[in-house]
Amino acid sequence: MTDKTMTADEVVARLHSGMTLGIGGWGSRRKPMALVRALLRSDLTDLTVVSYGGPDVGMLAAAGRIRKLVAAFVTLDSIPLEPNYRAARETGAFELTEVDEGMFMWGLRAAANRLPFLPVRAGIGSDVMRVNPGLRTVTSPYDDGETFVAMPALRLDAALVHVNRADRLGNGQYLGPDPYFDDLFCEAADSAYLSCERIVDTAELTKEAPPQSLLVKRLSVTGVVEAPGGAHFTSCAPDYGRDENVQRLYASTPWAEFSDRFLAGDEQAYGSAVRNWQEEQG
Amino acid sequence: MDVSREDVASKAAPRTDVRRSEYCVIACAEAWRDAGEILASPMGFIPSVGARLARLTFSPDLLLTDGEAMLVRPDGTPEGWLPYRQHLTLVASGRRHVMMGASQIDRFGNQNISCIGDWARPKRQLLGVRGAPINTLNNPTSYWVPRHSPRVFVEKVDMVCGVGYDRVAEHPGTARFHRIPRVVSDLGVFDFATPDHSMRLASLHPGVSVEQVREATGFELVVPDEVPSTREPTPEELRLIREVIDPADTRRREVSS
8 A cells, every 4th residue: 555645845846837736625714724835935836726715825826826826716714805815916916717616616527527528507697708718608409408608627737635634545534514625626636635634544534433524535645744733724623713813914914024924934833933923912 | 576565564663773784684584585495595794694584584494504514593503514515506406595795786786796997907806706607597696785885886897796687688598597686785675676677776774765875876776656665673573683693783793873
């Protein structure tokens, strides 16, 4: 059996500038932030990022790593508008493919199913068609004759996701209430990297949790990273909730300042920087 | 929407102690009257209070979410699982009535939450289209605007996210499930019950004049000769709003009067 454990930096070493990267989670929830922080430490750039966007997009945008973004929204949830994403959009920093949430899901499903597209009743009549002139429609071959958007597959070079538990082989488990689309991101990608709060023995995965919590199958995973707190400051229920204080700080601090203080070093340095800041706050 | 019912209710003597935010709750709750066993999907504080009020009173079969992945009874007891991917399937099934926000909305109900200005380089980047395109083609979609102003009620939205009646009319084959039952603002209730589906003033919240609404609207609104008042809450509804659903008065954060 292949032991797929590696470090976040080893994951990033396998990625290249110009790649299409899918990032799991949703908004400011269960984002693979340890992997994003490792990306920020590297010199990777020119990325196409595919994400139900949160601070992952905001940080990569602020650091100038994104050439193109595919998204339906970017939000911090408890803070509706992502300040770094907004700033980047308002200066025209990168190209945007703006699609509806449902279209996005069907794009991932198409890629996971090795289909060129899937039909979806969304987009028609909206300006999603205007701002994406490459989007085609398809007519039902049956009697109803309805026209749908042919949502193209969102095939990914690599996917980055974060879950609660995993074994060394790449079986990933979520213990929170929502799988989001993390398994789909992995299935839609040529290689997928899974970070987790804790690596455990395979048998331990189903000791206390039901089998349907086994979200990601090892055959769609290339590397596993043990990253406790790896979603911080986004939520990773039930291990921890969103760190609203640090999120507020992130949203209200100029990027260079935040980045210098919290993202200059490795994951351990990030943890100490956060703890130091929290102590200063009393 | 059922104007006649609100009209009848409005003939009761107005209560002086009812706040504007509470008329807004009633107006939002009414969106889910007679909806049957579907998901009420409110976005914003006041629509959330309204959905729970409807569930506790005249629409007991409604389903509610906790805002995350669970279907819950009004007291928070889980009764089902609805993660995002299943939520999207529920949208496609049509068995949902969502009340979304709108940064801009026009006379035919085209809605924008994506950005202000030119999309290629926006003056203000907002949330993004989110699920507005899929919502409007699949399940009834109403809107909630806590501050009615000419900047929100515009002649033409900068980016059509939610699809309005004029745009969907260009795609008759796609239009079969399209419906915008109502728009609720802090000034009144609006619908599209006109021959060309342009926005009509359906009811005024007590204390608001037609003139006030006209001034706050950036396009010409259809105003019937007689505009009913948004109905009064019953004493039991007021008790539920104030003591059971929203004792912390979160509704005041959206509409302060």
